[in-house]
Amino acid sequence: MKRTGTVKVPDGKLVEVTLTGDERIESARVTGDFFLEPPAARTELEVAIEGHPVTVDRETLVEAIAAVDARLIGFDAGDLADATLEAVR
Amino acid sequence: MRVRVVDSGTYSEPVQQAIERVLVDRVAAGEVEPTLRFWYRETPAVPLGRFQAYDDEVEADYADERGIDVVRRITGGGAMYVEPGSVITYSLYLPRSAVSDDVEASYAELDQFAIDALRDLGLDASHEPLNDIAHPDGKIGGAAQLRTDDAVLHHTTMSYRLDTAEMLRVLRIGEEKVSDKAIQSAEKRVARISDHVDASRREVVDAMIEAVGDRYDTFEGELSAAVLADARELAAERFATDEWNRKL
Numbered sequence: 001m002k003r004t005g006t007v008k009v010p011d012g013k014l015v016e017v018t019l020t021g022d023e024r025i026e027s028a029r030v031t032g033d034f035f036l037e038p039p040a041a042r043t044e045l046e047v048a049i050e051g052h053p054v055t056v057d058r059e060t061l062v063e064a065i066a067a068v069d070a071r072l073i074g075f076d077a078g079d080l081a082d083a084t085l086e087a088v089r
Numbered sequence: 090m091r092v093r094v095v096d097s098g099t100y101s102e103p104v105q106q107a108i109e110r111v112l113v114d115r116v117a118a119g120e121v122e123p124t125l126r127f128w129y130r131e132t133p134a135v136p137l138g139r140f141q142a143y144d145d146e147v148e149a150d151y152a153d154e155r156g157i158d159v160v161r162r163i164t165g166g167g168a169m170y171v172e173p174g175s176v177i178t179y180s181l182y183l184p185r186s187a188v189s190d191d192v193e194a195s196y197a198e199l200d201q202f203a204i205d206a207l208r209d210l211g212l213d214a215s216h217e218p219l220n221d222i223a224h225p226d227g228k229i230g231g232a233a234q235l236r237t238d239d240a241v242l243h244h245t246t247m248s249y250r251l252d253t254a255e256m257l258r259v260l261r262i263g264e265e266k267v268s269d270k271a272i273q274s275a276e277k278r279v280a281r282i283s284d285h286v287d288a289s290r291r292e293v294v295d296a297m298i299e300a301v302g303d304r305y306d307t308f309e310g311e312l313s314a315a316v317l318a319d320a321r322e323l324a325a326e327r328f329a330t331d332e333w334n335r336k337l
Contacts, residue, residue, distance in 0.1 A: 011218070016142065031142040031337050035165035035192075037236055039139055073165070073192055074219055 005086030013074035017049065017083040025052050025088065034074045041070030045080065054088040061085070090187055092305035094298055095126040095312055099173075100320075102134035102158040103328035107320040108312070109180060109235075109242055110163055115316065116182040117240035123187065124310075125301055127294055128178035130171060134158040135259060136246070138166045138233070143335045146261055157259060161334045164233035166220065169246050170256035177230075177282070177293060179203070180244040188241040192234070196220045199243040200232055206300040210286045210293065222247060224280035249290045250283040 004018045013034035020027045028049035030042055048064040061081035072080075100108065105128055115121035133155070135147055139162055143149070146168040147159050157170075171178065181199055189195040197216045204222060207214035207229070217223035222230040222245070230247030256279070282293060301307055312320075327333045 016145070029142075029337070031140055031145065033138050033141055033165070033167035035234070036140065039163070039165070039235070042140055071192075 003087045005083040005088075007075070007079045007083040007086070009075050009079050012079075015075045015079050015083050017080065017087050019049075019084070019087045021054070023053060025050050025054060025056075025084075028084070030080065032075070034072070036073065037071040041068055044068045044070065049080075049084050056085075056088070058082070058085060090123055090183075090305050092183075092301070092307050093122045093124045093310040094301070094307050095124055095310055096294065096298065097129070097311055098317075099129040099131055101131050101324070101329075102136065102160040103324035104320055105130065106136065106160050106162055106328045107324040108316070109244065110323060111316055111319045112180070112182045112312075113163075113235060113237060113240050113242040116184060117237050121182070121313075121316070122310075123184060123305075124180075124182045125305075125307070126180045126182070126312075127297075128180070130173045130178075132156065132158060133170070133172045133255075133259075134160060135168055135170055137161045137168045137334070139163060140165050140337065141168055142337045148259055148261055152259055155259075159334055160328050161336070162233065164235045164242065164244065166231060166233035168260055169231070170251070170259045171246060172252060172255075174290060175248070175250045175252065176246050177249050177290065177297075178244065178246040179297070180242065183241050183243070185236065185239050185241055188236075188243075193218055195241070195243070196232055196234070199234075200245055202301040202304055203230075203245065203247070203297055205303070206293065206296040207282065207286075209300065210288050210296055212282060212286045224285065226285075227278045227280035229280045229282060248279050248281045249293065250281055251279060253279050253281075 006016045008014050015032040018029040019025050028046045030045050062077045065077040065080050204214045220232045232245040235242040
């Protein structure tokens with residue numbers, strides 16, 4: 001699969017997640033017009049999404065994303081989890 | 090705080106974006122004084138947000154055909170279309186200690202001199218969180234920041250007399266982005282300075298230089314040969330390459 005989920009945060013930024021994998025999320029790409037500090041943490045956010053089964057629940061995803069040591073600006077871990085869930089469903 | 094004002098130098102988009110990296114790092118290292126820089130461009134360009142997917146944002150064939158430089162910034166945020174003389178772009182490179190840790194507050198603070206200048210000229214401009222300069226008719230401009238351990242880069246582009254029809258041909262403006270503001274035409278989201286005040290681009294920049302003097306102890310300066318040499322090298326290595334610009 002290669003599927004994309006997009007969340008437009010109200011009064012915030014656009015976050016897009018593109019996934020590959022069938023049973024599990026093999027690769028994730030996170031893009032959008034958000035801000036992130038440090039910028040290199042984008043890769044860590046992707047790693048936090050990768051490896052989960054496609055049936056993963058929101059709470060697990062939010063926890064994994066929130067564990068990344070980064071400042072998300074214009075979006076939060078829940079938005080990124082929601083974009084991921086839209087892509088796997 | 091003493092702030093050098095650099096209001097000269099016309100560069101290609103890759104060199105412009107490379108100057109951002111070089112200057113924020115030099116201010117962080119204490120090698121260069123805090124600086125406000127106004128940009129002068131050579132050609133139309135699309136500065137792309139650091140985390141944006143190239144193909145999502147740019148009509149690549151059209152941009153190639155028109156020779157429009159698409160260059161990924163070191164800052165997050167959204168893509169813009171810019172043309173020489175039709176936008177006003179400025180950058181602040183400041184020590185981190187001089188900028189609020191509250192990101193939202195810092196966007197408002199660092200754009201305030203520009204808003205003051207526009208208001209002095211009679212334009213109803215205001216800050217709109219997180220990072221916009223707004224007019225009742227739409228968005229005048231947007232800012233983006235990069236924070237390092239010791240410095241902050243804050244750069245903002247405002248529309249002076251942008252060709253918004255061309256902007257819509259170059260940029261792919263997604264429905265999602267437009268829908269939450271309940272505005273039907275993306276074109277209407279751009280408010281242009283020249284539509285609302287009778288002042289040349291030069292006069293607007295002069296008003297901004299005057300306004301920033303109310304906040305900082307300003308003096309005129311230029312980029313050093315060493316900074317420019319570093320920026321040209323970095324542009325060739327990174328900001329002029331597909332490896333960087335199309336990496337997402």
